[in-house]
Amino acid sequence: MSQPRYILLGGFPGAGKTAALLALARHLRKQGRTAAFIANNHGAELIDTAEFRLEAFPVEEVSGGDLASRFSSLAAAVKKVAASNPNVVLVEAVGTTLDLNATVAGPLRRLEGLEVAPLSVLVDPVRAEQVLGLAPGKPLVPELLALYRQQLEEAQVIVIGQSDRLDDARLDRLRQQLFTAHPSAKLVVISAAQDRGLEDWLRLIKAGAVDRPVPLKVDLAAYAESAAAVGCLNAVIELTLSREASSTALLESIGRHLRHALAGVDVLHLHAALRLDDTRIGTIHFIGDGPPEVARSFAEDLEFGELMINLRAATHPEQLHTAVRAAIVGMAGEFPGLITEFAHLHYFRPAPPQPVHRL
Ligand SMILES: Nc1nc2c(ncn2[C@@H]2O[C@H](COP(=O)(O)OP(=O)(O)O)[C@@H](O)[C@H]2O)c(=O)[nH]1
Numbered sequence: 001m002s003q004p005r006y007i008l009l010g011g012f013p014g015a016g017k018t019a020a021l022l023a024l025a026r027h028l029r030k031q032g033r034t035a036a037f038i039a040n041n042h043g044a045e046l047i048d049t050a051e052f053r054l055e056a057f058p059v060e061e062v063s064g065g066d067l068a069s070r071f072s073s074l075a076a077a078v079k080k081v082a083a084s085n086p087n088v089v090l091v092e093a094v095g096t097t098l099d100l101n102a103t104v105a106g107p108l109r110r111l112e113g114l115e116v117a118p119l120s121v122l123v124d125p126v127r128a129e130q131v132l133g134l135a136p137g138k139p140l141v142p143e144l145l146a147l148y149r150q151q152l153e154e155a156q157v158i159v160i161g162q163s164d165r166l167d168d169a170r171l172d173r174l175r176q177q178l179f180t181a182h183p184s185a186k187l188v189v190i191s192a193a194q195d196r197g198l199e200d201w202l203r204l205i206k207a208g209a210v211d212r213p214v215p216l217k218v219d220l221a222a223y224a225e226s227a228a229a230v231g232c233l234n235a236v237i238e239l240t241l242s243r244e245a246s247s248t249a250l251l252e253s254i255g256r257h258l259r260h261a262l263a264g265v266d267v268l269h270l271h272a273a274l275r276l277d278d279t280r281i282g283t284i285h286f287i288g289d290g291p292p293e294v295a296r297s298f299a300e301d302l303e304f305g306e307l308m309i310n311l312r313a314a315t316h317p318e319q320l321h322t323a324v325r326a327a328i329v330g331m332a333g334e335f336p337g338l339i340t341e342f343a344h345l346h347y348f349r350p351a352p353p354q355p356v357h358r359l
């Protein structure tokens with residue numbers, strides 16, 4: 001069996017990394033190639049992992065910190081996924097990560113002997129337009145703006161994702177602006193939702209297509225401040241209903257109440273999932289000021305279910321906790337007899353990054 005190729009993807013929280021990698025995994029599967037996934041996050045109980053499992057892709061998790069700080073856990077995950085002999089291993093870096101070339105891609109190549117593709121960094125085109133001054137919008141807090149810019153600086157391939165959200169003229173303008181600001185990076189435009197650009201992306205990151213990375217100057221204290229500007233909350237809530245309800249109605253209700261409870265907060269990503277079992281999972285998302293959108297649903301009504309919430313926002317974790325509690329109360333008010341019980345609740349700021357290696 002030949003060695004798998006590792007594709008490492010960075011990018012801001014909510015950029016669409018998981019969706020892009022899932023689309024890539026499906027795309028590879030259609031071509032008769034196999035993909036495995038390594039998820040990375042600060043907490044446990046991740047919806048991303050459940051989504052890959054649902055589609056029967058081998059998955060490992062590096063949790064409790066960024067990939068560089070948890071390098072031994074990453075090396076262990078690499079060994080475990082390799083057991084399924086995948087052709088490609090897709091590795092997502094948690095959205096507050098920086099310095100991936102020196103602290104993750106380099107060590108994986110040189111210490112673990114892996115074939116790692118040039119570093120891809122994914123951007124959400126709507127947020128990218130705002131950051132680059134092409135469109136108005138509520139600015140990011142300065143710590144996060146700095147993080148966003150540095151993530152782009154270290155990209156060998158900038159992947160403009162979610163291209164279905166912009167018309168051609170805006171996409172061209174964004175591409176031009178990114179090209180001017182980052183002339184040494186390759187650019188590719190994709191849409192996970194519409195299965196577009198994935199082959200172009202794969203072609204770009206084939207060996208030899210990209211120059212050596214320019215070392216990034218990282219101020220570790222400033223980087224730690226950037227990471228800590230994000231509040232995180234992960235929760236699992238057991239739902240017991242006295243009367244069966246549709247998964248979509250429940251998801252729409254929690255989405256609506258969370259949206260309301262988080263008004264005025266810069267939500268980087270809200271991802272909620274309703275899980276009946278390993279094969280029946282519904283999901284809802286929103287980012288920024290956008291409306292909640294159901295991304296996945298299943299037909300059966302349910303009496304029991306597990307509601308998972310993964311929330312990232314530029315605010316205090318305590319505020320997220322208050323909002324989630326309020327939204328659960330709001331949802332319960334719409335389903336008479338609904339009993340909710342928190343099985344897992346963790347709200348926190350990401351731990352300061354402490355890279356194990358820097359090459
Ligand atoms: N319209 C559209 N939305 C997308 C696309 N890819 C991701 N999204 C949405 O972007 C949000 C964040 O996606 P996710 O992959 O979880 O982001 P991550 O935090 O970077 O892993 C979700 O609401 C997705 O539904 C896309 O290609 N098109």
Ligand SMILES: [Mg+2]
Pocket residue numbers: 017018019048092
């Ligand atoms: Mg993700």
